[in-house]
Amino acid sequence: MSADTLATGDIVVIGAGIVGLCTAWELRKRGFDVVVVEQRFPTYGASGRNPGSLWLQTRRTGDELSLAKAGKEKYQDYLSELGDVFDYRNQGGLFFFESEAQGRVLEDYAADRRAAGLDATLISREEAQKHCSILPDGALGAVFCADDAQIDGVQFVNALASACVRAGIRTFENTSVLSTLRNGETVTGVRTVRGEIHASGVVWATGAWSTNLRAEGIDVPIGTARVGQMLTQPVDTHLNAIMHGPRGVYGCGALTDLPTYDAAVFPRPSSSSAGKGPGGTSGSSFVDYDDSIAQNRGGSIFIGNSFDGRGSLNPHISINATNAMVSTTLDRYSTLAEYGVTGLWAGLGSETSDNLPIVDRADGAYINVGHAWGIASGPICGQVMAEVIAGEASVFAGALKMNRPALRVAGE
Template sequence: MLVADALPRRADVVVIGAGVFGAATAFHLAEAGVDVVVVERGDFCSEASGANVGLVSLSPRPPGLMADLCRHATDLYEALSDRLGREVHFQPTGVIRVGMTEESLADVIDWAERQRSVGIEVDVLSGEELRELEPLLPEGVLGGCHTPRGGFVSPFAVVAGYLERARELGATLVPMTTVTGITVRGGRVVSVDTTRGRIETDAVVNAAGAWAGEVSAMVGLHTPITPIRGQVLVTEPIAGLPHRVVMGISPSIRSTWAANGIIGSIQEDAGFEKRVTLAVMRDFARGITEMYPHLREVQVIRAWSGLRPKTPDQMLILGESEQVPGFVVATGGFDIGMMLGPAVGEVVADVVLGRTPRFDLTPARLDRFAA
C-alpha cells in the first residue's frame, strides 16, 4: 500500500484511525473531493478491524439504528469490490443462526420473528433441516434459522481497498504516527499535532477505536469506551468446514477465500493488554475439535488479537460534537464494527460534509453520556 512521504501542513479533514470506520470515511470524503489526511498510530488495520472473522450479517441486533446500518452495509458490501476497483473477497454464503439448547433456540426463533417484522427474509428450520442445508453442522444443533443474504469479507482487503482507493482520489495516508494534541480556537477545531508535525484543519474525525476516549479528551470531551480484547487463530488451508456463516456456536470457525480456517473470537475485558494468550488458544482448539473431530491434526499458522471499542450501552457513537464544532466521533463498533464499516463511513462523511445522513443518528449521539 502506498503511504505519504511527508506530513501535509493543511487538510480539509483529518481522520484519526485507519480501521474500517476511518478508512471508509476517508474514501467517501475523498470521493466527494475533500482534501483528507488519515493518521494512524500503528499500521493500517492493526487493531479491532484486523482481529475479527469478517462476518457480514443483515441484522445481528434488534430493530433500530444498528440493524438499519447493518442492512445498508450488507447492500454496500455486495457491490464493494466493483465500487473500489479491487477485490474485498465478499463471500455471499448466507447466515445460519443456531440454538444448542431449548433456551437458546427460543431466543433464535424470537430473533427471527423480529427480523421478519422489518422485512428481512428468514426461515426457521429444525436441526435436521439445517443439517440438510449445511451438512457439517454439529449434531448438537437443535434448530435455528437461515437468512439467505450475508456472508464474509476479508477485513484486511476491505480496509486496504478503501485506503488505496481514497489515496487514488487524493487522500494522504500517514501510518506509524501518533496524534499528540488537537487545538481548539474560538470553539472550533483548528489543528492536529502529531509526532511528525502539525496539520491545520477545519474538521477532525475521531475514528480511533478503543483509543477514541483519549482523542476526545484532547478537546475536553468525554467518550466512554472500554477496550475488549478479541483473539483469532488461523489454520493452514483445509477442507471440510461449514460453507455458510454459522452464529450461535462458540468458538466460531469459517473458511476464508483462500481456504484457511479462521477461529474466534472471545470477548475479554483485559484493559489495553493486546497479547495473545495460550489459555484462550487452547480453549479455541479444544472447542473446535470437539465439534469437528476431523480437524484435530490441522496446523495453526498464526494468531493475533485486537481491542474492540465498547460503549456502556453497546450503541455506536456517531456524529459531530455540539460543544466542539468540527469534531466528529465515529466509534463503538464493538463486535460488529467490520460489519457496520461501509455504512458508518458513508453516514459519517455525510455529517462532515453537512449533508443529511441516510439514517437518524440521534440514538448514537455523543451527548447521551453527558453528566
Template sequence: MNLDKAGVVVVGGGIVGVTTAYFLATKGHDVVLLEQRELAHGASGRNLGFLHMQNRHGDYAVKLTRAGRALYDDFADILGPAFEYRSNGAMTFFYTDDQRRVYKEFVEARIADGFKAELLDDQAAHEAAPILPPDVIGATFSPEDGQIRTPKFVRALAQECRRLGVRIHENTPVLGLLRNGSKTVGVQTISGNVPANRVVWATGIWSTMLESEGITVPIKAHRLGAVLLAPVEEKLDKILNGPLAAKQYAHIRNLPSYKDEYFTSPSEDHSQGLEHMECVAKTENGNLFIGCPMDYPEQLDDRMPAAGLKLAIDSLLRTFPNYRTLGIESAWAGLVPATADSLPIVDEVEELPGLVLATGHVYGNLAGPITGRLVAELISGEDLSLPLDELSLYRPSLAAPVEGVIRY
C-alpha cells in the same frame, strides 16, 4: 514544522477512517488520513469480517446496519474481488431441544421484524453446511448475512483513496489537537503538524485519548480473539455460529423460552468475564477461521490472553474433534469499543468546534461504511442519509456506565 495540510484530516486508518476519507474525497474535499501504525492495524485488522445482520435489533440500529450492508455491493463494483466479499448468509447451529425452542422463537421474531430467516432441521442444516458435526440437530439460517476480509477491504479502499488524491501517512501517531482558542484547527503528530479546517477522530477504543483534550468519550474496550488455521477440504461457504452467543443479545435473552443455562459452556470463566461467541468460517484460500473468545481488559492490551486461546481451541476440538491435528497459522485479538446502548458515536464536539467524532463501533464492519458516508455528508453540509440524533455524543442513553460483561 508541518507534515502536511488539508481541508479535512482523518485520524485512524481502520474501516471507519478509510471509508470517511473515501466519501470525503468523492465529494471533492482535500483529505489527509493519519494512522499510528499500519492501515487496519487495530480492530479492523483483527476480526473475522462478519456482516451479521441477524442480531441487530432496535429500529435505528437496523436502519444503520442495513445502510452499511448495502454499501458493500457498491464497493464490490469499485474494488472487484480484492476483499473476499461473500453474501451467502449465516447459520447458527444447536444441539438440544431447549436450544431449538429458543431459536424457533428467534426465527419467528426476526421474520416479524422484517428479516429473512428460517429454521432448518437436522437434514437441511447438514446439507447447507456438510462440515457440521453429526450431533447438531438443526440450525437457523439468515440469508442477509455476509463476510469480508476486513483488512483487505481497508487496504483496497485506501488505494482507491490515494487514486482520489488522499494523502495517507502510516506509522504517524497523533499526539494531540491543534487549537486556536477552543476551535480545532488540525492535529500534532510525531512527524509534524497537520493544519486542517476539520478533524475527524475515528480511532475506535483509542478515542479515549481525547481525555487529555478535556473530552470524555464514554466507551469501554472488550477484546475479541480469532484464530486462523490451515486449510480444510470440507465445504463451507457460509458463516457458522455456535449456540453460545445467544446470551450476548437482548432480543434473544427476552424470548419466552430463553434460559442462561441453555447457552453456557464449562470452559467459560464468568468470574473473569471470559465468554465465548463460537463461530467458524473459511477464507477463500480454504483456511479455517475460528473465534471468538471475549473478555474485558482493564488496559488497552490487544494480545490474545492464554485463557482465551485455550477456550477457542477447546471449543473447536469439542465441536470438530477431527481437526485435532490441524495446524495453527496465527492467533490474535482486537479491542472493540462498546457504548452503553451499543450504538456508535457520530457527532460534532460542541466544546471543540471543528472536531467530529466517529467512534464506538461495536459492529464496525456493518456500521463503519455508512458512518463514513454520514460524516462526509455532515462536513459537506448535505442532507444526511440518516438522522444523527441517536448517535449523538450527548444522548441520554450514554449516561449509563459501561461496566462488567457487555451485552448487546
C-alpha cells in the same frame, strides 16, 4: 508552510481502519481535501483481525438492524467503485443449536427475525448441512438467514487504502498523533510525531484508542475489550455460510432480548482455569464469548470471539481466552486435533452501552467510534460522518449522537 508542518488539508482523519478510510473516501467524494494519519498501517487493528462476518440476524430490531442493513447495501457501492476485490459473499448465516431447549428459543428467534423483515427460517440439521459443510456434529438444527453475508476485511481495507491514494487522499502511516491543535475553542489540526497537520476539521476514528481523548477533556462513552480469534489450516474449500453457535451469545441482542431467552440455556465456554487466578482464586481475565465460526476463501476456519481485558489497551491474547476457543473447537471438531493453528491474535475493540456506534461532533472535533460490529457499521458510518461534516441530511445521524438518552442513562 512552516518547517514543522507536515501537511495541510480540509479534514484530517485519524485512523486508517475500516471506519477511518470509509470516512475519508466519503469526504473525498464530496470534494474535501483529506489527510489520513495512522499510527501503524491499514488493517493493523481490529479491522484486520476478524472473519469479515456481516451479521444481520443478530442485530436488534430498530436502529441497530437498520444500520446493519444499510452497511450491507453500502458494500454494493464499493463493489462498483473498487471492483470485486474483497471477496464479497452472500451465502447466508446459520445460528445453530445443540440442545432441544436451545432449539425452542431459536424457534421464537426465527419468528422474531421474520417479523423484523429478514429471510430467516428454522431448519433441520440436514438442511443446515446444505448451507455449511463444516456444521459441527453436535448441531441439531439451525436458524438460517439468507440476508447474512461475509467479506475479506483485510482485502477490503487494503483495496480502499489504495483507492484513497489514487483519489488524492494523502496518507501518513507509522505516524502517531500526539494532540489536537487549537486556536481557542477552534480545532486547527493535530500534532504528530512527524510534524503538524493543519486542517479545519479533525475526525477521530481510532476505535479503542479513542479513550485517550479523555486527556483532552473529551470523555467518549465507550468501553474497550480485547477480542480474540483463532485461525486454522485449510479444512474445506466449499463456499459455506457463516455460523454462530450457542456457546456464547455476547452481542446477539436480537436473541438475548427475547422473553423466552434463558442465559442458563446458552452458557459460555468454561474450563477449570478460566476465571481463576494463582492458587485457584477467582480472577477476571476471561469475561465473555461470541460463538462465531467462519471460513475464508482458502478454507481456513476463523474461531472466536473471546472478550476479555476490559478497560485495557493490552493487545496480547490471554491463555484463558485461547483455552476457551481451543476447548470448544476440540469438543465440536475432534478430527481437527492434528490441524495447525496459523493465527492466534486479539484485536482491541470498542463498544457502547446500546451497541450502536457514536458519530458526532465533540468539542470542536468529530468522532466516529464504538463500532463493536464494524464490518457492517463501518462503511455506512463513514457516509454518516461525511454527511454530518458536509451539512447534509442524514438518516442515521440523530440516532448516533454522543448525548443520546441510552448512553446518558448508562453513564449515570
